Amino acid sequence: xxxxxxxxxxxxxxxxxxxxxxxxxxxxxxxxxxxxxxxxxxxxxxxxxxxxxxxxxxxxxxxxxxxxxxxxxxxxxxxxxxxxxxxxxxxxxxxxxxxxxxxxxxxxxxxxxxxxxxxxxxxxxxxxxxxxxxxxxxxxxxxxxxxxxxxxxxxxxxxxxxxxxxxxxxxxxxxxxxxxxxxxxxxxxxxxxxxxxxxxxxxxxxxxxxxxxxxxxxxxxxxxxxxxxxxxxxxxxxxxxxxxxxxxxxxxxxxxxxxxxxxxxxxxxxxxxxxxxxxxxxxxxxxxxxxxxxxxxxxxxxxxxxxxxxxxxxxxxxxxxxxxxxx
Amino acid sequence: xxxxxxxxxxxxxxxxxxxxxxxxxxxxxxxxxxxxxxxxxxxxxxxxxxxxxxxxxxxxxxx
Numbered sequence: 489x490x491x492x493x494x495x496x497x498x499x500x501x502x503x504x505x506x507x508x509x510x511x512x513x514x515x516x517x518x519x520x521x522x523x524x525x526x527x528x529x530x531x532x533x534x535x536x537x538x539x540x541x542x543x544x545x546x547x548x549x550x551x552x553x554x555x556x557x558x559x560x561x562x563x564x565x566x567x568x569x570x571x572x573x574x575x576x577x578x579x580x581x582x583x584x585x586x587x588x589x590x591x592x593x594x595x596x597x598x599x600x601x602x603x604x605x606x607x608x609x610x611x612x613x614x615x616x617x618x619x620x621x622x623x624x625x626x627x628x629x630x631x632x633x634x635x636x637x638x639x640x641x642x643x644x645x646x647x648x649x650x651x652x653x654x655x656x657x658x659x660x661x662x663x664x665x666x667x668x669x670x671x672x673x674x675x676x677x678x679x680x681x682x683x684x685x686x687x688x689x690x691x692x693x694x695x696x697x698x699x700x701x702x703x704x705x706x707x708x709x710x711x712x713x714x715x716x717x718x719x720x721x722x723x724x725x726x727x728x729x730x731x732x733x734x735x736x737x738x739x740x741x742x743x744x745x746x747x748x749x750x751x752x753x754x755x756x757x758x759x760x761x762x763x764x765x766x767x768x769x770x771x772x773x774x775x776x777x778x779x780x781x782x783x784x785x786x787x788x789x790x791x792x793x794x795x796x797x798x799x800x801x802x803x804x805x806x807x808x809x810x811x812x813x814x815x
Numbered sequence: 816x817x818x819x820x821x822x823x824x825x826x827x828x829x830x831x832x833x834x835x836x837x838x839x840x841x842x843x844x845x846x847x848x849x850x851x852x853x854x855x856x857x858x859x860x861x862x863x864x865x866x867x868x869x870x871x872x873x874x875x876x877x878x
Contacts, residue, residue: 497838500845501866503854507844518843546840635819647820659827662820679818778866782857 489556491796492543492594493518494563501778502561508793519545522564524581526571532588541588555594557796560603561774595752597796598773602750606773609650609682613768619744620737621768624759625685635673635683642685643669646718650682652770663719687767692720693758695734696777697746698791702739705780706732706760729783738766745771752795832863 491514495502502518509516519528523545532541532552541552566581567573586600598606605611609628616623627638628650639645648664655662666686673681695704709717710726717723734742738758746754755775758766777788836845836853845853853859860866 498834498845498865500836500854500860503844503852504866507852507854516843546843647823649820654827655821655824660821660824661827662824665823673819675817675819675822678816679820681819776866778860782861782866 489798490515490517490550490554491557491559492516492550492555492589493559493561494521495559495561496520496522496564499562501776502559504778504781504789505559505792505796508790509797512793512797514793514797517543517545517548517550519543520564521566521581521585522568524567524570524585525577526567526569530585530588532584532591539591541591543585543588552588552592552594555589555592556798557595557597558589559597559792559796560600595798597752597792599750603773606749606751606754606771607652609652609770612771615745615748616741616768616771619748620741621745622765623768624687627683628680629683630677630680632673632676635676635681638683639667639671639673642683644686644688645683646686648682648684650680652772661722663722666716666718686715686718687759687761688715689759689767690762691760693732693756693760693766694729694775694780695738695742695756695758696775696780696786696788697742697751697754697756698788699752699795700743701791701795702734702742703780703784703786703788703791704732704734705729705784705786729780731784731786735764735766749773753792834863834865835859 491509493502493506493516495518497520506516506518521528524530528543528545530541530543533539543550543552565578566585567577570577570581596602613623613626625642627634629635629638645667646664647667649662654660667683690709692707692709693704694707695702697703707720707725707729708727710724713723713726742756749771751771751773753773755772755777757769757772759769760766780786781788834845836847836859838844839846842852847853847856847859
């Protein structure tokens with residue numbers, strides 16, 4: 489049985505897992521759906537009550553019925569690198585590839601349906617609340633007056649994109665940013681705006697969840713850190729990520745979240761306040777983990793490899809990501 | 816009529832970095848010029864920031 493990894497060639501983070509699988513003697517086929525019809529080929533047939541299918545890449549041929557798990561890591565858009573790419577060909581290729589794979593009994597990390605739903609931040613906040621996690625007061629609105637009233641109630645706010653996407657043409661980044669006390673909210677009318685009470689944090693937390701395994705890392709904020717340095721991705725780094733213990737109540741909430749989201753993998757961001765409370769910020773269903781593993785030495789890649797190989801811990805039932813043939 | 820959120824946008828850092836490794840389809844891994852597996856060279860990966868959370872990319876929302 490083979491582990492199928494869908495990701496780009498340059499994804500060295502995926503390499504970390506491929507290495508672990510190789511060490512364990514687990515067959516791996518790695519391909520980028522972007523290479524469909526130009527290096528990657530597929531075939532499926534449905535004849536006389538039976539179905540079977542194959543994928544091939546780089547001289548490797550795998551039966552889709554022999555796929556034990558699918559890791560949807562960082563795949564390109566199907567057929568994006570075809571000789572004559574088009575939106576139509578991408579849709580055709582997407583339906584063919586993912587339709588074939590959805591028909592198998594393979595377990596997914598993460599299932600495309602669960603992944604798509606899990607990207608919606610409002611849904612994340614709702615699920616986090618329902619899972620018992622602490623969520624900072626948040627408003628998503630296009631009503632300027634609602635934003636003003638929220639700012640009166642919670643004077644210290646941050647703003648961040650709802651989708652996490654960053655605008656192109658020209659390429660720009662939109663970090664989580666502190667909102668000035670005298671901000672003019674009139675422009676809220678021109679796009680959904682996510683405002684959130686700023687957590688005065690003493691540390692950032694990255695909690696990587698693989699099946700039922702929780703691996704937490706903590707990066708303390710500099711004692712003299714500026715309160716405007718809200719986004720850890722843009723703030724000056726004064727410490728590496730360090731391994732951290734997960735408070736039991738947070739662990740319970742996170743596992744409830746994973747089960748509710750039907751995710752097998754999730755990278756949670758929390759802000760830890762002065763009282764030690766972990767405030768849920770978001771859960772990236774395909775978040776990076778290489779930088780955490782390199783800083784902390786935590787065996788994240790090995791844990792992912794174990795899960796893909798089917799050796800997950802006993803706690804995995806709540807987060808199997810296992811919609812398999814039902815989808 | 817710029818949305819409020821874009822008042823906080825900044826130019827994206829264009830990482831014009833040429834990675835020193837190349838994909839080996841036989842190994843299904845990226846390999847350095849001296850033959851070593853790139854993923855085992857943490858110093859190179861740190862220098863390139865290729866495994867980090869980077870505040871979004873064109874094709875993937877998840878950091």
